[in-house]
Amino acid sequence: MSAPAPTTINIGLCGFGTVGQGVWKHLSANRAELESRLGVKLNLARAAVRDLGKARAVKVPASKLTADPLAIANDPAIHVVCELMGGTTLARQVTLAALRRGKIVVSANKALICEYGAEIFATAREHGGHFFFEASVAGGIPIIKALREGLVANRFPRIYGILNGTCNYILTQMEDRDAPYASVLADAKRLGYAEADEALDVDGWDTAHKASVLAWLAHGVWVKTDQMIVEGISRITPADFKNASTLGFGIKLLAVITRDFTKNELCVRVHPTLLPEGNVIANVSGVFNAISVTGDVVGTTLYSGRGAGQDATASAVISDIADAVALIKHGKGAHFIGEGVPAPRQEKRLAPPEHIRSRYYVRLTVKDQPGVLARVASVMAKHHVSIASVIQNPAETPGAASLVLTTHQSNEKAMRTTLKQLGALASVLDEPVLLRIGDFND
Amino acid sequence: MSAPAPTTINIGLCGFGTVGQGVWKHLSANRAELESRLGVKLNLARAAVRDLGKARAVKVPASKLTADPLAIANDPAIHVVCELMGGTTLARQVTLAALRRGKIVVSANKALICEYGAEIFATAREHGGHFFFEASVAGGIPIIKALREGLVANRFPRIYGILNGTCNYILTQMEDRDAPYASVLADAKRLGYAEADEALDVDGWDTAHKASVLAWLAHGVWVKTDQMIVEGISRITPADFKNASTLGFGIKLLAVITRDFTKNELCVRVHPTLLPEGNVIANVSGVFNAISVTGDVVGTTLYSGRGAGQDATASAVISDIADAVALIKHGKGAHFIGEGVPAPRQEKRLAPPEHIRSRYYVRLTVKDQPGVLARVASVMAKHHVSIASVIQNPAETPGAASLVLTTHQSNEKAMRTTLKQLGALASVLDEPVLLRIGDFND
DSSP states (O other), X not given: OOOOOOSEEEEEEEOOSHHHHHHHHHHHHTHHHHHHHXXXXXXXXXXXXXXXXXXXXXXXXXXXXXXXXXXXXXXXXXXXEEEOSOSSSHHHHHHHHHHHTTOEEEEOOHHHHHHHHHHHHHHHHHHTOEEXXXXXXXXXXXXXXXXXXXXXXXXXXXXXXXXXHHHHHHHHHHHHHTOOHHHHHHHHHHTTSSOSSOHHHHTSHHHHHHHHXXXXXXXXXXXXXXXXXXXXXTTOOHHHHHHHHHTTEEEEEEEEEEEETTTTEEEEEEEEEEEETTSGGGGOOTTEEEEEEEETTTEEEEEEEEOSSHHHXXXXXXXXXXXXXXXXXXXXXXXXXXXXXXXXXXXXXXXXXXXXXXXXXXXXXEESSTTHHHHHHHHHHHTTOOEEEEEEEEOSSTTEEEEEEEESSEEHHHHHHHHHHHHHSTTBOSOOEEEEEOOOOO | OOOOOOSEEEEEEEOOSHHHHHHHHXXXXXXXXXXXXXTSEEEEEEEEOSOTTXXXXXXXXXXXXXSOHHXXXXXXXXXXXXXXXXXXXXXXHHXXXXXXXXXXXXXXXXXXXXXXXXXXXXXXXXXXXXXEOGGGSSTTSOHHHIIIIITTTOXXXXXXXXXXXXXXXXXXXXXXHTOOHHHHHHHHHHTTSSOSSOXXXXXXXXXXXXXXXXXXXXXXXXXXXXXXXXXXXXXXXXHHHHHHHHTTEEEEEEEEEEXXXXXXXXXXXXXXXXXXXXXXXXXXXXXXXXXXXXXXXXXXXXXXXXOSSHHHHHHHHHHHXXXXXXXXXXXXXXXXXXXXXXXXTSOOEEOOGGXXXXXXXXXXXXXXXXXXXXXXXXXXXXXTOOEEEEEEEEOSSTTEEEEEEEESSEEHHHHHHHHHHHHHSTTBOSOOEEEEEOOOOO
């Protein structure tokens, strides 16, 4: 016989930075309405902070604060542990400790899920714990629930979207203000839209972590970042926006998850992408996120909203707390885990580079002298990369020209070799810049 | 002690038209994957059809067919009843019969929910049945789940969107082809995008039914169509699109649900609306639906996709069947009903017309003679309706002119009186056309 469901749910927050304070603030403000909807009392029981002495915008009684998140994870009175610390060392310990005690863990930690997802879900399954992670991807947009439950009837040939608000802010500013990357990045840091160490965002790793979570939800396979193409935005210039616009495209940093159901191959990649100007996602600007999900039954559906920030992330964390409450009320014995995620038994392989096909945009800085285009074209021809268009402009360096080539359909293997050989030409003055052309019309 | 959860879920389909056949087809095609995700066998046990002898694209063994949907609703072996017949008489009987037996009913029937929602949910609550209705609004877009679960942390000051694909198809064609309403409607009927009796769609009633469902989810109040402003698209002309474009707007038939949390007033309305050209929803074309949801925590999120059709609707029905399976596996005793929907105890009143504020677009067909504009302007001034812009064009009728006025902020009460008096002027030759200007930037 199982114990009766508790009438008060005790919630512990591990991590009390921007997101943790947002959860505390909004849960406190909307508590009456939420309790009425959920039919239980919600008790913000404890919060773990890094520095007990620090002043915070959101006030919490000192008796509820601890400096030890593991004390919350192991506290038998706590039903729901929200891991909002970030990082993958202590966060992993806290998550696993809580799951081993059969608790429900609510997490916004995409890096942790990407790296340790398999271990986390195995631990949850073994000990009757549960792991919810709506806040880990696309902030307040309920994309996890959409993929896992709302679109459960579907298989997913293609999912793509903007998953990092910092990069989208920078790209939007570069395009709108015709400003170079470095100065926009500096502004973004000053405004708090970019971290002091920007690498996780601008080099595509944050987007890759989120892509990994979505790929697992849609296809039941854990893809690590070292199994993906991951390229960032730091080499894009205002001239690239102008060239893209001339060709009818905008530029967005996208996660692209495609599955070929005939070959049964999966491909997860993150790279700046030329998107047709009419595409809705090409027009999503600033810190917003947007995701296009194509299902074999439903067709293409689109989701957009704020992808980060205190409030949007708190909205997602609180929705997971609400799901946790429903689960606790039902008795956690029978559990949801794995539901909505395809069984991993089915063999899927990652697509090899020669199967990853696209059109490409290549920008070369070359010596401005006769014969250069012929040499470039002959390297491309040797690898069967067919040129679709050429734009030549003066480069910033005197005596140099910027040569932009777009290709017809080619593949990653051919392009890698081509780029390597182009980079080795004496007349090519800088490492080639490669952007993918995303021929996505919805 | 409760009975163990069944390992095979028996599904009965009441109604085997476009949607019913779509559910059968996709459940059959993706059965293995779904069963693996859900951990039960899914048995398409019975289907009720209107005509047992009719040939159908989707073949079903004769032994599984019946002409009596109530036989399925009352069959003790059936766990999940999908009511896909439409209409509100037999559909209501079938729904209530199944709920009285504690079954789970999955419904795509927005007209039924709008009219009998309160009775349906009371019956479900009383008898331990459940009612799921993801397919009732916006086809395959999981908007019900988003409002009810994904955004549960939020209160909703504004929800608006395109909820009827037929109207959006007609408006898009009128705009793109510069074609009059009647000829586009005739084409739409020929192509199967509009019903033989188009009134339910083009007069806004279908959108109003869906608005009622969304308003209930967001605010816990049943608003009937006779408590809403409901206006259709049949009086819009290609000239209106040109005028709107001159003013920087597109025209969409929208459901708009707003709540003023200070006055605690709710307003649900359906009308053709001028939307700023940069607004994403202004650019959603053809049979697609799109919904903008503004939450007090999450900010504005947007959802779009196919709003109707066999496949998109089947995707939503199957997601409800999956939720039903999860519920049955957990034991239905503790139930979800009401969760995610605000308690109705809180008093809300419908906003009176004088509190429903907007800018307006008024088109008058007037005698082309001096003094007319002065008379029109003086009527508007009398009711404190302030004119923002005037466009005058020749009308189709010789000797007549088309006079388009936009107003500054006014309200429904003032505009109703104004329109009545304008219509009574001898120099106004036809009933005035009124469109609302939706100053929605997201």
